Amino acid sequence: MTLAFVVNSGSSSIKWELIDVESAESRAGGLIDRIGEDGSATPDHAAGMRVILDALGGEHPDVIGHRVVHGGSEFSAATLITEEVIDRIEALSALAPLHNPANVLGIRAAREAFPGVPNVAIFDTAFHQSLTPAAYTYAIDATLAADHGIRRYGFHGTSYQYVSRQAAALLGRDLADLKLVIFHLGNGASVAAVNGGVSVDTSMGLTPLEGLVMGTRSGDLDPGLLFHLGREAGMSLSDLDALLNRRSGILGLSGHKDMRDVLAARKAGDAASSLAFDVYIHRLRHYLGAFLVELGGADAVVFTAGVGENASAVRSATLDGLQWLGIELDKFANERSAKGPRVISSHSSAISVLVVPTNEELEIARQATALVG
Numbered sequence: 001m002t003l004a005f006v007v008n009s010g011s012s013s014i015k016w017e018l019i020d021v022e023s024a025e026s027r028a029g030g031l032i033d034r035i036g037e038d039g040s041a042t043p044d045h046a047a048g049m050r051v052i053l054d055a056l057g058g059e060h061p062d063v064i065g066h067r068v069v070h071g072g073s074e075f076s077a078a079t080l081i082t083e084e085v086i087d088r089i090e091a092l093s094a095l096a097p098l099h100n101p102a103n104v105l106g107i108r109a110a111r112e113a114f115p116g117v118p119n120v121a122i123f124d125t126a127f128h129q130s131l132t133p134a135a136y137t138y139a140i141d142a143t144l145a146a147d148h149g150i151r152r153y154g155f156h157g158t159s160y161q162y163v164s165r166q167a168a169a170l171l172g173r174d175l176a177d178l179k180l181v182i183f184h185l186g187n188g189a190s191v192a193a194v195n196g197g198v199s200v201d202t203s204m205g206l207t208p209l210e211g212l213v214m215g216t217r218s219g220d221l222d223p224g225l226l227f228h229l230g231r232e233a234g235m236s237l238s239d240l241d242a243l244l245n246r247r248s249g250i251l252g253l254s255g256h257k258d259m260r261d262v263l264a265a266r267k268a269g270d271a272a273s274s275l276a277f278d279v280y281i282h283r284l285r286h287y288l289g290a291f292l293v294e295l296g297g298a299d300a301v302v303f304t305a306g307v308g309e310n311a312s313a314v315r316s317a318t319l320d321g322l323q324w325l326g327i328e329l330d331k332f333a334n335e336r337s338a339k340g341p342r343v344i345s346s347h348s349s350a351i352s353v354l355v356v357p358t359n360e361e362l363e364i365a366r367q368a369t370a371l372v373g
Helices: 045-056 083-094 098-111 125-132 141-150 157-171 223-234 237-246 249-254 259-267 269-293 303-309 310-317 329-336 360-373
Strands: 003-010 012-021 024-032 064-068 120-124 179-185 190-195 198-202 301-305 352-355
Touching: 003 098, 003 301, 003 360, 012 045, 012 301, 012 360, 024 045, 045 098, 064 098, 064 269, 064 360, 083 269, 098 120, 120 360, 125 157, 125 198, 125 352, 141 249, 157 179, 157 190, 157 198, 157 301, 179 269, 179 303, 190 269, 198 269, 223 237, 249 259, 259 310, 269 310, 301 303, 310 329, 310 352
Parallel strands: 003 064, 064 120, 179 301, 301 352
Antiparallel strands: 003 012, 012 024, 179 190, 190 198
C-alpha cells in the first residue's frame, strides 16, 4: 500500500487528504482554515500541520504531493521539491502573488512535519506547457513580454489530465486517438482543447482571470475598459484588481456568486440573474466553437467540476441547437441526478457528451507517486 499525502495550501488554510494510491481510497482528509487570523487557535502553517498530524493518528505517508498554482515556463511536469525548487516557486510569485507564497508555506510545513518523506510539486500550469507559440503568445512588445514572463499559461491542469483519462475509459477508447473539449466549470472556470491527451489551447492565460465568466471573475473583456475606469472613475490598480477578480462574473451581474442561486433566481423571474446566465452561456458557446475549429472536430465534449457536473441547465443551454454540429443531448440522461462518469448524449449524436467528476487530489497523488517510484 502506497499512501500519498496531498496538500493544497492557501494563505490562511490547508486542505489535505491522505490517499491509498493503489485503491484510490481516501483514508482521511480535512481543512484547517483561519490560519494566522485573530482569535484563531492555529497561528501559522506549521501549527496547522501539527493539527493534521494528530488527525492522521500515526499514519505515515510514503510521498507528499503539493498543488502549486503557477510553474511559469520552467515546470512542465511533476517535480521533486528541493530548496532550489522552492526558491524557483517563490521567484514565480509575481505571476501568482496570492497563491505561490501560500503554496511554499505548505511545502515548508510538510517538510518539517515529515522529515525524509519526498515532497513533489504538481503545477496547475504544467499540462498546458504543450501549447504552441501561436497559442500562448500575446501580441504585445516582444522584449517586454520576455523580460516579465508575459504569455498565456493556463490552469486547472491536474483536473484536465485526470478527466481526459477518465473520458477515454468511459468511451472505451485510447486517449491518444481522442479529441476532447473539456469544460472545468466551478467558481473558477476554464475550458481546454485536448488532442491525444495533449493540451492545444485553453481559455485562461497569464493569470486565472482570462476566459470564461466565473463566480466572481470577469473573464475576457476589452483591456481598454481598465484605462477608461482609471480615467473616468478614478480607480486605482488595486481597485481594478478587486473589481475584476472579486466583484465581477456572475456575482457582479446578479448579486449571486453560486450558480445554484443564479438558477433559482432566474427561475423565479429575476431579470439580472437571467442576464447573468445568458452571458455565462454565451461565453461557453463562444469557446466551444473556437476549440472545435482548432481541433478539427471532436470525439466528445466533457463537463466537470461543481457546475459542470451538477447544473444540467448549464449543459443543455451550452449545447442547445447544435445538432447541425453533430451534438445532441439525451434530455433525460442530462437531467437525471447521478454521481459517477456518464454519457448524456443521444445514441444518434456524432459527438459524445460526457459528465466526468474530477478528482484533482487523486491526480496529484498519482503523479507524485509515479515520480518517486
